[in-house]
Amino acid sequence: MISKPSMRPDSFVVKEQAENRTTAPHILPIYATSSFAFDNLDACIEVFRNPATAHTYSRYGNPTTDAVARKIAELEAFGLGIEAYGIMTSSGMSAISALLLGLLRSGDQLLTQGNLYGGTTELLADILQPLGVEVLFINLRDLDQVEQTLRTHPRIRMVYAETPANPTLACIDLKAVAQLAHKHDAWLAVDNTFATPLLQQPFAFGADFIVHSATKFLNGHGNSIAGVVIGRDTALTRQRIWRTVKLIGANCSPFEAWLAHNGLKTLALRMERHSANALALAQFLEQHPAVARVNYPGLPSHLDAELARQQMRGGFGAMLSFELKDGFDAALRCVNRLKFCSLAPTLGDVDTLVLHPASSSHLNVPRELRLQNGITDGLVRVSVGIENSADIIADFGQALEQ
């Protein structure tokens, strides 16, 4: 005889309940939940009327993600007596997209520099311009040109700056540019990815918005993609940028935010070591016979050394680039011969990373345009890690041997 399967009990459902007996967790928990439950409809109505007071749905906000955003905003506002508001996003690019889409409208103009992060330049040219926002690329280091352009283009609503900038680590005078922007009713937004708030606080110089690729130094370990937008004016940032993040769905996953948060704990230690190692490598390369030029804001020979000293503190960061006397072939040979340092198209990790822009990130950029922005055939970019500096220098030493 065949036995019948036992009957499924009538009530098999256990209501999901949080465990309330524990004390507060020492480490930020990951809230892997899409939504949040309400005690009753009145509580639900109250939160939907006033979404800043509680969590409803993780695209609107999530306790893990929001805690990380708050911490980064506090770092950017540290010691300045301002109350900044941060929003984590799915990537640095979505942070920049939410900033631009939230604040600019068709007919507005945006003033920026030619040597931005490549993805940002493409976003401005291929997504923002077709939506009716005209983008003006000038040299933001030239303050007369900034003033002149702002004066003759009253529809400029935002100046967007990156400092230090790829690949020559050119610096922009944030205080001067903020003053000019404000005089002409424009906001100043700054991509602070390279410096991090440890080395440079754009709010101190008058910036209105800051964006980061949290994928880079804020995380530091190369294991997540995330971004953050921080606004000096909380109400405006919530109304225009938080709403945009919510509606375009650019929210950060709590897992990725949590990984970035782990990295934040060592940010100060890492930036100190990155800066010391980068300076040591820059000094080594500068006296090397195969090297024509080294771009590092911490070297007295750098074009913007004086400005970097005023605007940055505690170090000049991990990023440097250098040009080989024998051009393209010499650069390829050097990169290929490195044993210890990795060839990878990212930056800001604890490991030393190298990139030959002319044959990778800028392969599809016309040579003339590339040269205009300082990306010569023999240029090598380095994101100096936190290893023992003697090991990094020894690797470059053997790679550059004739």
Ligand SMILES: *Cc1c(COP(=O)(O)O)cnc(C)c1O
């Ligand atoms: C990497 C990077 C971005 C883009 O960030 P993602 O996290 O890759 O989207 C933007 N700006 C700078 C300066 C970057 O280095």
